[in-house]
Amino acid sequence: MLSTQYRxxxxxxCKKIANKEDVKLEDMIWAEKLAKAHTTARDWLNKARRQAAQDIQEGTMDDFMNKMGLGDPDPSNYRTGFDGADE
Known part of the structure; x- marks a missing residue:
């Protein structure tokens, strides 16, 4: 459980990340350390990163997926095709 101050x-x-604003390095380091220790913090950071990486509109399937915490926040990790039946 996060304390009120940490939350x-x-x-x-997370709001700064989602709005594509600059975040201080020490704030990012603090948030990453917190995310390693708390799954809630990790989920919030991932949602903010997904929102920043994609232009997610309210009410779309992407918005639903983001709110559910599904998908990878880094689009470079997505698979867009396959080379054969073994994949």
């Missing part, structure tokens, strides 16, 4: 700081950082 508010993390929410502030």
């Amino acid at each position: 508010l700081r993390l929410e502030f950082i």
